[in-house]
Amino acid sequence: MISENPKIGFIGFGEVAYHLSKGLKEEDIEQILAYTRSASKPIYLERAKDAGVELTSTLDELVTRSEIVISAVHGHVALDVAQDAARYIKEGSIFADLNNSTPPAKRQIAEAINAQGSKFVDIGLFEPPAHAGHKVLMYVSGDGAEQFKKIMSKYGFIIEALDGEPHKATIIKTLANIYMKGVQAVCLEVALSAHKAGIDLEILGPLVVRPVKDLPKDKELAFWAIRGGQSATRKTAELKDIVKTMKEWGIDPVMIEATIKRLNLIKEYKLQDHLNDDIPLDDYKAIVEAIDKTVRERGIDLR
Numbered sequence: 001m002i003s004e005n006p007k008i009g010f011i012g013f014g015e016v017a018y019h020l021s022k023g024l025k026e027e028d029i030e031q032i033l034a035y036t037r038s039a040s041k042p043i044y045l046e047r048a049k050d051a052g053v054e055l056t057s058t059l060d061e062l063v064t065r066s067e068i069v070i071s072a073v074h075g076h077v078a079l080d081v082a083q084d085a086a087r088y089i090k091e092g093s094i095f096a097d098l099n100n101s102t103p104p105a106k107r108q109i110a111e112a113i114n115a116q117g118s119k120f121v122d123i124g125l126f127e128p129p130a131h132a133g134h135k136v137l138m139y140v141s142g143d144g145a146e147q148f149k150k151i152m153s154k155y156g157f158i159i160e161a162l163d164g165e166p167h168k169a170t171i172i173k174t175l176a177n178i179y180m181k182g183v184q185a186v187c188l189e190v191a192l193s194a195h196k197a198g199i200d201l202e203i204l205g206p207l208v209v210r211p212v213k214d215l216p217k218d219k220e221l222a223f224w225a226i227r228g229g230q231s232a233t234r235k236t237a238e239l240k241d242i243v244k245t246m247k248e249w250g251i252d253p254v255m256i257e258a259t260i261k262r263l264n265l266i267k268e269y270k271l272q273d274h275l276n277d278d279i280p281l282d283d284y285k286a287i288v289e290a291i292d293k294t295v296r297e298r299g300i301d302l303r
């Protein structure tokens with residue numbers, strides 16, 4: 001049983017755990033514990049004092065004294081940490097994992113936690129707690145998702161609970177990361193190219209958003225996917241010229257060469273055979289459906 005005012009324990013006490021716990025404390029959560037490997041570092045002592053958090057000296061103590069354990073370590077150690085924590089977790093409690101880890105690792109964590117009679121929650125954070133505090137948008141999945149939402153929404157967490165596989169939140173987070181990290185790399189490549197070409201970013205900023213300036217922000221992904229699909233054949237020649245120009249500027253055209261590679265793959269699907277020129281934005285699935293159809297008809301791989 002989880003109390004109305006749940007006992008919370010964070011594994012890891014970095015940026016995320018600190019900002020979440022500080023906000024939760026302000027919402028009157030009575031007990032917040034945190035365990036981190038190097039708890040005597042001054043930064044952790046200062047954070048703990050500021051956020052009203054009690055640092056425990058062992059993982060065992062943190063887990064056994066908590067009703068909701070939230071793992072906020074690093075993605076590559078999330079599975080090991082969860083398997084360690086599973087040795088101590090109390091039946092009926094919740095283990096939530098917000099690390100940017102992989103879907104298979106999250107599935108294994110769910111299995112380890114469920115095997116102890118406890119519930120698992122996979123959390124995908126969609127804003128940095130350093131900006132939004134504890135009122136960050138989180139997508140959650142797993143057998144504890146609904147219960148976690150019911151309890152933690154009262155304390156300011158903004159939660160969307162998902163049906164389906166336990167690691168679904170991480171699948172969605174991974175997809176969002178492909179977009180966000182890809183955009184970061186493209187923007188850096190544009191910024192470096194502009195620097196070498198002697199053009200100020202202030203000139204470029206308003207120009208690159210012009211094609212989508214009248215679109216709702218949440219339609220941009222569909223817009224660019226449709227544009228890419230429709231113009232794959234025509235665009236690759238143009239992009240080869242851009243590659244040459246970038247090389248003359250002394251820039252490695254990493255993202256643009258990757259774009260050519262992706263568009264060449266899309267070309268194989270001969271989308272023009274299955275698509276109208278004018279695909280409504282709300283019908284962006286038409287691109288994927290057309291690719292699926294070609295793949296089936298021509299017996300080629302979807303890559």
Ligand SMILES: NC(=O)c1ccc[n+]([C@@H]2O[C@H](COP(=O)([O-])OP(=O)(O)OC[C@H]3O[C@@H](n4cnc5c(N)ncnc54)[C@H](OP(=O)(O)O)[C@@H]3O)[C@@H](O)[C@H]2O)c1
Nearest residue numbers: 012013014015016036037038072073074075099100125128
């Ligand atoms: N920062 C964000 O805005 C954001 C957004 C979404 C998701 N995330 C995810 O949230 C997680 C935490 O991020 P963060 O920014 O808080 O990282 P961080 O500031 O680097 O803090 C990580 C914490 O985990 C501890 N830790 C690492 N390995 C551990 C282990 N094996 N056992 C116990 N504690 C361990 C670290 O302690 P030591 O000092 O001892 O190493 C540190 O206290 C990451 O998985 C990240 O991908 C972060």
